[in-house]
Amino acid sequence: MVRVEIDFPSEVAPVKASGVISKLGQVTVCSIRSNALTVERTATLARDEMEPSILLGLQLAGSSLVVQGGREAVIRPRDLVIYDSTAPYTLVDSEGIRQHFFRIPHDALGLPRDAIRRVCALTLSPEHPVADVAATYLNRLGSRPDLFTHSSRDAVSQPTVELVRALVATHLDSPALGRDSLQATLCLRILEYARAHLGDPDLNAAQIAAEHHISLRHMYNVLAANEISLGAWIRKHRLEGCRDELARHAGSSITIAAIAHRWGFTNLSSFGRSFRACFGLSPRDWRNQALRGVDIPGGEYEPEPPAYG
Template structure:
């Protein structure tokens, strides 16, 4: 869902309160607007676990205060992509001046300040820290820091996130989770590139989250029928034997886990009213099953019903879903 933000549609006397409410949908912060008051235009969008805000505003200061940093928001990481001009980002005892194309991260769990005398001009991407699958001490090393400016990985990421912020509606709901996970993988790559990954402390921290990062990678690529152990191991710079050992330590069998995740994805899609005009074969293919017949046998063995029976049973139990393609206005 995309929500359009335009302060011109709000009565002048209510704009400041309304724009604080909009900001709270991204992350609760204090805002300083110059006279004659707020001027804000942009949009918000959710893609899986990723919340995207693309905002231009005359706000000159955005502050996550110490009190707000202790609120009930799930610990989150914000990635900022500077669009134009320059901004000052302050957090964890560091300051960074970011310019067009620069990437910077800041965390919800400690106070931060963004300052721009010409107004806020960033694309921002918020994601849960737990899904980023990096230890907090690793993240804390890169807050309020320009992330590897000029490095090919950072340049790739800047182009990717610029495109994502510019066209969030181009990604169908069915692909939102995959886009979200791929985005988090890219952020991890940028952070890892920026850090001295040869240091013992960083290597230990990354090793501690290896299993979670592997599973997040696999989850993001479940729709690819060519996904296999060799590819997964190569993506994480380990051998296949190491891959199996890491997963076995958590009681996970790779093949069984992939199959179960794919079946659960198919079951959820087939049980949704939105799937009524999609063939069962298309749903199976979306989740990485090449052969409809073998998919049907696996589904029945797991759930006791054929995919068609499950869809009929599940959709009868819920009301028809209505969709409104018109973006909501705030």
């Protein structure tokens, strides 16, 4: 991923580290959990032969301190932080390193070096709307190792780069830098917002368009350009959420109605009909077969890559 010096708790404690490094086109993804206390890219290492890149970290648990360029940032779960590979940096966490890291070459990002330096070692909090979408999307990207063998993996690369570019531009409050990226990622941001609110029974197109400060007509045109019907997309992902939760909680006291309501369905009869039409079994039969460990028809499905625009 990047050459660094790593400090573990002590010589008597065993080194603990687990993770995976994968490629998605121009984006390199590293998901790691380790008992390492300090990770440092020294001035010497920062002059190595590695292609100049940014590293975007997503904190998964606990809190970390990031130091680069005379700045310090404390990052907590769902916070994002950017490092520049061409300058020394230090990452410190007294409980061990737990992050998803995303490496993107400077050339692919297409931002001035000065702009990159200005956002390094800053806490990019999910309270910012673009950071919120980026954190949600990147967490799913880092948590889906199956995606890296999916036939669409390279197609996810450019939208991911554009989203990170928009993240940087909006934190710099630079419309000129971010305009194209915000437009390029609009479809992705619309769908990520919808995904995050699938449990809201009142979720509707007008609400989604208003959240993104666009007209309904423009939103539908953006989705149509990506061959997406919003209503069908929401219904499909709600049903898939119910399907997975029914299997996961088979044998528990959680009722089918409670699961349906959790995913935004208010009419149990309508939910049952839609579920059967989609998966070929009633919700009750699906759960019963999952409880018995029976192979469920249609249960083996190809994972869908993250949506992109």
